[in-house]
Amino acid sequence: MRNGDVAAFQRLYQRHQGPIYRYALMRCGQSALAADVVQDVFMGLLSKSYRYDAGLGNLQNFLFGVARNLLLKQDQAERRHQPLPGYSEEDGEEVLMSETTEPADVIFHQQMTEHVRQAVAVLRPHYRDVIILYELQELSYAEIAVICDIDIGTVRSRLSRARAAILQYSERLGWRPDAVAKTGTQR
Template identity: 30%
Template sequence: MIKLSLSVPWSSVSSASPAAGSGAIADRPEQLSNFDLVLCCQTQLRPDQSAFSELMRRYQPHVERLLYRLAPDWTDRADLSQEVWIRVYRNVCRLKEPIKFKGWLGRITTNLFYDELRKRKRVELPLSLDAPRLLSDGQVDWEIAAEDASPVEHMMAQEFYDRLRQAISELPEAFRTTIILRELQGLSYEEIAEITQVSLGTVKSRIARARHRLQAELSKYLDG
């Protein structure tokens, strides 16, 4: 796997770099907007090195968070992160709407994860439940108050999240994948349909059915 980092020797990514001064950006990269940085990476045969490095600096935390949510127990997430940026470097010129760079980056990260998941033939989908709520649209509020919580309340909260984790892991794979992409990664229905290669209606149906099952499994906590 090619290594790429914020201090990357660019010869490891491409066999040649643009000539010095050729299409160089006028402003310092850190002074440019995200949109302008993407444009700078699209104006030459290969992305402008300084602009691309600045994009990496700004969006690397986003990539790391997505990978952690998808694969918290994988020890090689740093390698996957490197591969994400290699794919971005090679394909950024194909991005038709630079304003949507963050969403596009998220799809690259997610697709890479599922490529690796298929290779490893994992049975269970890794899961992280850092967010206090599973459902972002307000249909179900699973937040348990933690302010000045007693030891008993802390224990009940831990029991709830343990059961939530188990309930999600027991969902059929198609439901589990869809609910994670929607509620933990925050992708739109359209993005999930594109990634999972099913219709928009199927995505909505899977999410609704997954939520119904989770509500049923956790009813004693939600009713309380």
Template identity: 40%
Template structure:
């Protein structure tokens, strides 16, 4: 298996098609992490992420001929399947995060509502801030959540994300911009909700 790890994805896939279990194992271990994390960030559920990861590699195993190397790398292809699987599960109501979460927010311009306040967000790297931010990401509309998961959390380039999501680089840029504005708004709202109510004025 040590030699197999030096092989490129295409070669491993060819060996997998020929029935080489070790090649499939190397391929799986190479790509399962990003696929799993993407599914988890999109769904907010580890069990859904398990299912999606399994479905993605099952699809690769059953229909390896569907992968076209000329249209992008194997990682992009696997992300594409994972994305479809997450969407399918959303449509079937298997996720606790609604597919159109925050859709109303998306209609309004989030930038305007955020920009009017100068109250700083505070340190989001602390535990409480991270928890709030995680919830905010999970509640984003799907098309914004995708770009945040790929570009911010997997640190993917705009070009790679555009390839996976099947849209222009400019679309990725604008979605990311709006997604960030929405996240700022949601984090701020969550902080406001946690702030203790002011004491009633004594009459």
């Protein structure tokens, strides 16, 4: 790709475009902005505006980091941050949901997915980053620490606080774990 091989760039784009787009979409909630971020990431890589050094880490982490920085700049420009009302940053609980094949469970899963998406959207950007990268992109604490330029302990605490905020947001909207247990669907 660095030598102008178009096919190499296409393979690289096809391999990394999807995860970067999903991250950007969950991070900003706007498909057009997420597409713009993906375009900016790859155009910057192609034009050498963003200089990737293989000796400093893996390409995927570099691309996530560039996308994150672009989204942080967008956040600053729009000042669209909205913290959870009355959110306390103490005590976190992990919420997991299993996949099912029953039609009623599929509908419930879709509703729950939308609910979680809304809850993630109101998190502060630094909490949103770690929860998306860990839960949706399935990156390790170490990879997230590199992407976000923070310590692994900070990744763990932000992940815990993000989970707690999502749980608190869920409870305020009536999506309590005990209500889910009554439906027979596990989380």
